[in-house]
Amino acid sequence: MDDIVKAALKKWPNVPHCYGWLALDARGEWYMRDDRIQAAGPFPVVKGSRIAHEKLREFIERNYLHDDAGCWFFQNGPQRVYVELEATPWVWRLTATAAAPQLRSHTGLEASFESAWLDEHGRLFIATDLGLGLVHTLDMECAANAVEAGLWLPQDVMAAALPRQFGFVRRPAPGTDRA
Structure with missing residues (x-):
């Protein structure tokens, strides 16, 4: 988390959380969803405005975290902006290597393979x-x-079972977070 964000949290500790205004699609793209877009339909049926500004994306990605309940959020200064997930909290980009592919998240973090x-x-x-x-x-x-x-041996899973099995919430709402 950025130092400026930590300082804002100390200065304004009781800012209400924000829900429904930020979303992550299955390709690792961020979307803003204002009141009009939220009223037009749920994510990802109605996505909203893709965030294309490079510095804003980088700021979101540096301050992208989760709470104890598995709700993912962007800590925007003193305000916690919960993220709606189309699929999962991470979208993996792969780089072929002589061994197994290298995994890097949509935020640029390297990750170590555990299972498929x-x-x-x-x-x-x-x-x-x-x-x-x-x-x-x-x-x-x-x-x-x-x-x-034979480097990865995928196991079968139902998509609906993934959030519970892996401890994340696709659509955080007041009461699902434990902040």
């Missing part, structure tokens, strides 16, 4: 030391090579 999971829709999820994430669609060839080489 394949859902009923054919989506590949990877559990790591950081948590569960979905393999980015552009990296499925690299992932398929790891599976074919």
Whole structure:
């Protein structure tokens, strides 16, 4: 977490949490969802405005955390902005290596492989030391090579079971967080 964010938390400790205004899609893209967008429909049916500003994305990604209940949020100064997840808290980008693929999150963090999971829709999820994430669609060839080489042995899973099994909340709401 940025030092400026820590200082703001100390200065204003009781700022109300924010829900529904920030979302992460299955490709690791951030979306702002104002009142009008929220009224138009749920995420990801109605996504909102993709955050393209590089410095804003970097700020969000440096301050992207989770609470004890598995609700993910962006600590925006003194305000905790909870994130709606289309799939998982992480989206993995893969880099082929001589051994198993290297995993890097949509926020740029490196991760260590623990297990692979394949859902009923054919989506590949990877559990790591950081948590569960979905393999980015552009990296499925690299992932398929790891599976074919026997480096990753995906287990079957129902998509609806993932949040409970891996301890995350897709749609935080007041009362689901333990902040």
